[in-house]
Amino acid sequence: MSRLPLIQPEAANGQAAELLTAVQKALGVTPNMTKAMANSPAVLKAYLEFSGALGAGVLSAAVRERIALLVAQQNECDYCLSAHTYIGTKLAGLSPEEAEAARGGRADEPKVEAVLAFAATVLRTRGDIEDTDVKEARQAGLSDEEIAEVVGHVALNVFTNYFNKSAGTEIDWPVVRH
Template sequence: MSKFKIHSIQSAPSDAQALLAGSLKKYGFVPNLQGGLAEAPAALQAYIELTALFDQTSLSPTERQVILLAVSAENHCSYCVAAHSMIAKKMIKADPAIVDAIRNLQPLPDAKLDVLANFTRHVVKNRGVVCAQVFDEFITAGYSRAQVLEVVLGVTLKTLSNYSNHIIETPLDTAFQAETWEEPVQCASKQCG
């Protein structure tokens, strides 16, 4: 059970109501993550604005979802892995094999996207300290220095939502139930260690 109220538009603080109404218009429902973030309207606004900024990067929709999924899996966020699996497969029509590989912590079937996922995980695991080899592999794969920073933007966005979901204990929306995710056994011992 959530430690926080998952706000509706009506129950949210007044500064969050218009933001949630925008989410309803965009998605057809108010995602529980946003209903939880509404407790702190500035946090909800930051999430929405960071999402919009990340969507303006030079990365393709599939590349953006690879980043968001890789961060979410690395941070053990079941809510975001499920949500972004659904978004990647249903909304942007990403190759399901790519999504499933990230979910299962396996190499991606696309070499360039595999480098992107590995770079992203490295950024998360090492708190932004990227070794020369990983940086060089990213550049050699065809990514730019600007895209290094765009990955950091994606990590920032997902850190906000992943950490919030952990604390809020956000219940998974019905819309994402088909993509429910439990982290693979090899990572489960990391949860509260």
């Protein structure tokens, strides 16, 4: 059971109602994570705006989902592992094998594996990376824009992992465990 109440869209008021309606319209569903975040419209709005801004970046949906899977695995967030396994395999075009490999920081494509290696370094060092880490990412073909977005995606996913673990959000996706 969630530690925070799940705000149902039909019972929400004000900005929470507006945001939950937007989530439903965009996704066709209102995930439990957004219902829990609606306890603070500021938190839900921050998540939606951060996610939306990064979604318009240069990293493909498949790469973004791989980063999310890696971060969720490292942070032992079963809610996010479940959500991103579903989204990655059903919407972003990952095979089940690619999704599983991403959890361990692996990919068949060298550039994608470099993205995951850099993301893992950012996560492991809590952002305290070395100049050599950036140099290696560049040598693997990542642009400065991609490097910046990888850091952004790690941060976004750490936020959702921590939120869901703290809130004890009930998993409403096919369950995947770390």
